[in-house]
Amino acid sequence: MQFFIEVLVGGLLAGIMYSLVAIGFVLIYKASGVFNFAQGSMVLFSALTYVGVLELGVPAWEALTIALGVMVILAFIIERTVLRPLVNRSPLTLFLATLGVSFVLEGVAQIVWGAQVHGLDLGISDEPIDLSGVFISKFDVFAASVAAGLVLVLGVLFNRTRLGTALRAVADDPLAALSVGISLPKIWVVVWSVAGFVGLVAGLLWGARLGVQFSLSLIVLKALPVLIIGGFSSIPGTLVGGLIVGASEKLAEVYIGSLVNGGIEVWFSYVVALAFLLVRPNGLFGEPNVERV
């Protein structure tokens, strides 16, 4: 039983790390109705910027501010060069544009910061805490609290305020949003900046785990099942989705994996996501498609 709990808690905590990546997708999906392929690159780009500046001898807090500033500038550039010219185009067009953005970001990151792996130490020890026999990683607990805090703050900001309504309006029909006086450029810059900030947080926590390197942009693959389960348009959904993915893949690895020589952790979450697609295609908290036929 104790072993079960340890695996479960470990899975839940790992799952929250996935939520952290998924939140970035949800923000942009809510504001533009598009799956932002570049989110993974933004995670990588922001983490690399932080580490790169840090290695120049800049203190941690200042490096963080600089990295954040770079992400805000990036949001302005993306609004100007990608979103504004493509206003009112189909979601597929925008999706492909974000694919382009991801190539550019990864390219620029390599030119500026090089392609080697950077170590990152956030100063949080990874030693386990003993909770009456159940061992939990201190780092995981820290990461989980950060993610939960982010979900809470963003949830309030986007669900309880006019900004939330404005976001949904912009995603639904940009032209109509413009006609009632919602400022598209402002909304886009705000959302992409916040997505950049979330990317930075995810990049730092994952970077501390895996080292800051190019495979970091691949953690989006872990966010996908989270989004499918939680729903593309719900911030709290990412938290629930992350918990389900984390717990199920760790438990599956331990209890089912042992029957088939293991290795099922990497793909098990996709099986869960597939099951959700069959039963609840909009995810647990996603907004259903409204269409009158």
Add this chain to the structure above:
Amino acid sequence: MSDAEPILSLEHISLSFRGVKAITDISFRVARGEICSLIGPNGAGKSSLFNVVSGVYVPDVGSITYDGTVHQRMDPSWAARHGIARTFQNIALFKRMTVLENILTGRTLHTRSSFLEHALRLGRAASDAREQRKKAEKIIDILHIGDHRDEPVGKLPYGLQKRVEFGRALVSEPKLLLLDEPLAGMNYEEKLEMSRYVVDVNRDLGTTVVLIEHDMGVVLDLAHHVVVLDYGSKIADGPPAEVRHDRGVIDAYLGQVHDEEAAA
């Protein structure tokens, strides 16, 4: 209707899309407080003209004077801030939001509390929210859409959606209301009801209305002033009684063959 100070005046507007001319040298004036109707066959440039006035399209030549300010090109957010509200030909509502939420978005520019106050439910947020809600409910009452208040608009029938879109424009308390085919796709009774709302708004609130409509019967009843477009040019401009007997208008509507004229 005085010519003294029109609320909207278009001077020599031309617009083309990659060489295809949509509007050629159109000028006309809309007097304060009137209902002006833009009519013309499909593709005459009516909706394009709306898009020029609300700032979606930038004209190649010409100027737009609105409420005393001259613009070479209109900025959509400036237009919204200065009291130009509009509806769209192919309904542009926020489909996943409810009727009430849609109408509330029309109050965007009247909301005074900041995002932070809103999030923390502090300061002006509560009274502000109550105020916006009251205005929205009033419009919902006037337009008789209260029964559908909490339904997502995407699920409503077409005629009702048109009415919600009208409500969203109205709730912003516009000075100039641009209605793009507000009666399209409606049956006779719905048309009567909708045109009554338009007349009421114009008479009771003094809102200037410019509307695009195909139903000539409605137009001649409703409008104080009719502007007729054909192939991107203005072919008539005046009171309905005059315009209905205009030779060019009859030709445009009854299908005088333009090629014959060219050959003759």
